[in-house]
Structures are given as structure tokens and as C-alpha cells.
Amino acid sequence: MTTHYSIYGGQYVAExxxxxxxxxxxxxxxxxxxxxxxxxLDAILRDYVGRETPITFASRxxxxxxxxxxxxxxxxxxxxxxxxxxxxxxxxxxxxxxxxKRLIAETGAGMHGVATATVAALFGMxxxxxxxxxxxxxxxxxxxxxxxxxxxxxxxxxxxxTLKDAMNEALRDWVANCDDTFYVIGxxxxxxxxxxxxxxxxxxxxxxxxxxxxEKFGRLPDQAIACVGGGSNAMGLxxxxxxxxxxxxxxxxxxxxxxxxxxxxxSINGGRVGVLHGAKTMLLQTDDGNILDTYSVSAGLDYxxxxxxxxxxxxxxxxxxxxxxxxxxxxxxxxxxxxEGIIPALExxxxxxxxxxxxxxxxxxxxxxxxxxxxxxxxxxxxxxxxDAKNN
Amino acid sequence: MQRITEAFARAKEQNRxxxxxxWTVGYPSLRESEEAIExxxxxxxxxxxxxVPFSDPFADGGVIREAAYKALAQGTTLxxxxxxxxxxRERHPQTGLVLFSYYNPIFSKGVEAFANAAAAAGIxxxxxxxxxxxxxxxxxxxxxxxxxxxIPLIAPNTPLERVKASEQGLENSFLxxxxxxxxxxxxxxxxxxxxxxxxxxxxxxxxxxxxxxxISSPEQAAEVSRHADGYxxxxxxxxx
Numbered sequence: 236m237t238t239h240y241s242i243y244g245g246q247y248v249a250e251x252x253x254x255x256x257x258x259x260x261x262x263x264x265x266x267x268x269x270x271x272x273x274x275x276l277d278a279i280l281r282d283y284v285g286r287e288t289p290i291t292f293a294s295r296x297x298x299x300x301x302x303x304x305x306x307x308x309x310x311x312x313x314x315x316x317x318x319x320x321x322x323x324x325x326x327x328x329x330x331x332x333x334x335x336k337r338l339i340a341e342t343g344a345g346m347h348g349v350a351t352a353t354v355a356a357l358f359g360m361x362x363x364x365x366x367x368x369x370x371x372x373x374x375x376x377x378x379x380x381x382x383x384x385x386x387x388x389x390x391x392x393x394x395x396x397t398l399k400d401a402m403n404e405a406l407r408d409w410v411a412n413c414d415d416t417f418y419v420i421g422x423x424x425x426x427x428x429x430x431x432x433x434x435x436x437x438x439x440x441x442x443x444x445x446x447x448x449x450e451k452f453g454r455l456p457d458q459a460i461a462c463v464g465g466g467s468n469a470m471g472l473x474x475x476x477x478x479x480x481x482x483x484x485x486x487x488x489x490x491x492x493x494x495x496x497x498x499x500x501x502s503i504n505g506g507r508v509g510v511l512h513g514a515k516t517m518l519l520q521t522d523d524g525n526i527l528d529t530y531s532v533s534a535g536l537d538y539x540x541x542x543x544x545x546x547x548x549x550x551x552x553x554x555x556x557x558x559x560x561x562x563x564x565x566x567x568x569x570x571x572x573x574x575e576g577i578i579p580a581l582e583x584x585x586x587x588x589x590x591x592x593x594x595x596x597x598x599x600x601x602x603x604x605x606x607x608x609x610x611x612x613x614x615x616x617x618x619x620x621x622x623d624a625k626n627n
Numbered sequence: 628m629q630r631i632t633e634a635f636a637r638a639k640e641q642n643r644x645x646x647x648x649x650w651t652v653g654y655p656s657l658r659e660s661e662e663a664i665e666x667x668x669x670x671x672x673x674x675x676x677x678x679v680p681f682s683d684p685f686a687d688g689g690v691i692r693e694a695a696y697k698a699l700a701q702g703t704t705l706x707x708x709x710x711x712x713x714x715x716r717e718r719h720p721q722t723g724l725v726l727f728s729y730y731n732p733i734f735s736k737g738v739e740a741f742a743n744a745a746a747a748a749g750i751x752x753x754x755x756x757x758x759x760x761x762x763x764x765x766x767x768x769x770x771x772x773x774x775x776x777x778i779p780l781i782a783p784n785t786p787l788e789r790v791k792a793s794e795q796g797l798e799n800s801f802l803x804x805x806x807x808x809x810x811x812x813x814x815x816x817x818x819x820x821x822x823x824x825x826x827x828x829x830x831x832x833x834x835x836x837x838x839x840x841x842i843s844s845p846e847q848a849a850e851v852s853r854h855a856d857g858y859x860x861x862x863x864x865x866x867x
Binding site for chain 2: 236238243245246247249250251253254255256393394400402403404406407410411412413414507509510511512513515520522523524525526601
């Protein structure tokens, strides 16, 4: 098991959780050796989620930009509408294997909550989802979906009432109920072994995309681009190209209203090393070590930390982490709608915006592979409000 | 100075459990928290845990969380806790002082700078909620160089071999036994197997053993003291 990524990662948790984490690490190590586990996971991903997802050549957008080819890895076509389900199915299988009776999860935009509620229904397990009260408000359609699926939603109104506070509350639940409860963490953050487990379950994205790119274009992409909040879809994409040094890995952080305004969620670009939610990682924090409120138009990127492995990849220069603002993400959102007939999630729109910036300067035979991590149905109201506010 | 060791020894001589009291510094205000700590020492507390408020108190129940948010809103920082500690130390040369914090405020200050400041303030030991055995050396080693100790947490699911490992290399300390799986906060009753568990831990431990989380009444404190060297009260004090 990997517990640390250079100085990052680790298991900075209350003593009560050390036993459950050890139990999880052992169960995961055993599952990895068990062919039946992989067979069952693959079958569910194929027959239930609808994998594999295609890669789509964004031909009109590419022609419009006049440079590198833009390819989209279509995680938006997964059941539940995002990449999150790749991981929740894996973790729910682990939970069942470990004899756990109940699933809990934190969620920001609600996509991980929906994906957890979905597998809970599929496996017949009760499910409690913690969500910041502000996110409950701005992601109402996903709250309804979770309820339809039978999950109990707990709106967390203390602190900044967003994802970090939801995670605090989920941790409190887990500490009290760890004997029978499995905590389904939605991103490559949290204490070891979660960052490794989530990356492994999401690595299907990068592995498929690598093979598909070779099949379709006879070569690897020049750059693999994904958005980074906690960083699970990016780590899943990167995992497929880690051993291809010629492929640039690009993780796009949420620049909100701009780094200079302080209203953003770019932990690597604007943060300092710290310890939160079980891991040492780059954090947006005050001089006194208290965690700052973050801001992004995209609720799914609105988190003050980032997966520890991303910090490591940044330090060693294997991946780069540019910033995209709200305005740029919204422009990319519009472009994909109009040029390709695809409504992307606001999170994924950040990755797309970075590709749109880069493509014109690159030769026409270059390939930019963008992880379209989710679909944008949940964001209709947010985009409308954002545009109304801009126009007033 | 071995104030923590001495506090437990003194209580034992008097045939009672050592009284360890927690208070979140800065709640309801910095001045009032200092007064509250004075009152608690006057009531006979042997060791004071000075709580450092943190923005994300994921191990705490409602009362201590609200106290932390209130303290932060008034600008309480790790540095203000350390300053308060040195004033308490000046007035009370014998009282054990434990700084009780989440790890990030300490890490953010820098462990070396923190260790210097803690020693200068007369802190006897540090308890970091989210710094288990596997991660603690990065703080314990700098503290030890300045003669400041560390308090390990022992959970209901901590195996006895791990209890032994947790007290390795520590003196002037105690084992903080968490009575229940869950967050801090008063509870009507303590778990039925607590006495048995405390006896088992005491049988293998060299450090004194004190139990906390959920202890709210004198009866519970007395019951715990039959099986432990001390008891910790936090939420119940802050609510009263």
C-alpha cells in the first residue's frame, strides 16, 4: 500500500479510525489479488454503467480553433452522468466484501452523492449522504435524485456549509459507526489508503483512453487534460499515461474570480502545505492554519485541499497545474454546447477551457485529450444565474 | 519539571483520580476563558487541557465545535493560546498544562517554532487529535528536544499491543482513553465494558491512564476513577 507521496498523504486521523483504515487496506489488498473481484467489477461497469465510454473527436470545435485536435473522453455518458460511479461501484463491492451494512458519503456538487446513492440502491444498502447546506441549495436537482434513489440527505449548515464541512460530518458519522459503516470517499483525498483506492478505480478512464487513442489515431495524445478539485477524474486519466513521459499531464484548478481576488479554489496554485481530512496536502488556509472558504462557479471543484498525489506530481514536474477562471469555464461550456451538441459539467468545462487556450498555438496533428468528466444537466440553473448576474 | 507525572502521583496519594479539565481557549471570549480556567483550577483541577480552536473540528461534538467557531470569530489563534498558557503558568507553577489541538495550526506555525514556543510558555505536553502513532514523530521529536511531552489517544478499538507502542518513549504523559467511538460530548451513560477495558489497559501500561469523552457527572467520574488514574471533563464543564 502507498501511504505517502513524498511528504504528502499519510493517515492524519483520530485514533479510532486507524483500525478501520487498516481493515480497509487489508480488504483492498486482498480484493486486488482476487480475480473474481475484478471480474465482477468489470461486469458491472460494462452492463450497468455502460462502459467503455467512447472518445469523441470534437471536429467543429477543433476547426474553429484552427490548431490541435481536441478529443473528449466521454465520462459524461456513464450511468449517473459522471466519472464518480467508477469509484463508488468499486468501493461498494469492497464494502460488501468487508461485511459492512451501510454506506455514507460526502458530496459537493452532488455527483458523488448520486453515484453513492445509486450503488446503495443497486446493492440494497442504506445510505446517508452529507452535503453542505449551500450546496444543497445550488445543486437542488442532485438532491432530488439522491432522495429518489432512497438515500437520506443531511444538510450540513455549520462552518462554511460546503464540501469540507460535509466531509467533517461524514468523518464524525464514520468514527461513531465504523463497525458496520463503510465511508465511500469520492475523491483521491483523505487518509491512506483512500487516495490509492480511488485512483485505481478511476484509472479505467486513462487506460481506456490510451488504448482508444492508439486505435483511432495510431498515436498517443500530446497532452491529457482534466479538471482538479480533489482530483479523482484527473488522477484516473493521468494513471493511463503515467509511464508515457511524452504525454504532458495537465490538471486544471478552479480560478474562480481570479487568483489575485482570493476567491478561488486553486489549492496547488494558491495554497500552502497543511493537514486536513487525514492527509498532508496543499491547502487554502489562513496564516494561523485555519481552513479558508473557497469559491468556484463549479460546486464540484469547491474544496480547499487536493489529492496528495497531485501535489507530488506537481513537485516533481510530471504534471502541470494551470488555473482557469469562472468566465473562461463558462465560455468553454457555451462553446461545447454550440459546436458539438454536448452540454458539459461546469467542472469539466474548466479542463475544456484549458484545451481551448492551448489548441490554437499547436500544430494540426497534435492531440489534446480532454476528460469530459460529467454532463452539465445539473448546472442549467447555475449557468443561467451566472449569466444573469454578468448581464446586470 | 514532571508536572503531569506529579499530578497523577499526588492524586493517587490522596486516593482519588486526577481531575483533567478541558476548555476551548477564546470561548466565550479570551478573557472569559482565562477566568473559567482560573475557576476550574480553584475547584481542584490537576491538569488543564487548553483547547486550540480550529476551523474544521471533525472529532468534536456540537458543544466544543460551537465553542471553536465562536473563539475563531473573535480572532483566537494558536499564538493567543500560547500567550494565555504562559500567564496561567506564571500563576500556577504546579498545574499540569496540556495544549490540545488539531495538527494543522501546529504544522502551519512550523513544528520547531511551535516546540520552542510551547516550551517557553510552560506547556508540559501536547495532544494532537489527528496525529496517530504512525505520523507523530514529526512533532514528538522536536517537542522532546525541548522537554515537552505528548499525550497519545487510545480508542475503544485500539489493540493492547498498540497501547504499548503508543507509550513508547514518552514520559511525563498519560494515556488518554477515549471511552466511546464517536465525538466529544456529554453522554448519559458510559459503555458497560469500559471498566473491563480500563483494567486491561492498566495491566499493560506504564503511563497513568485517564478516561475522557462523555464523562459529565461526579458519579461517572467516581466510577471511572475506580478503574483509571484520572478522568477528563470537557463538554460538561463548558456547558455549565
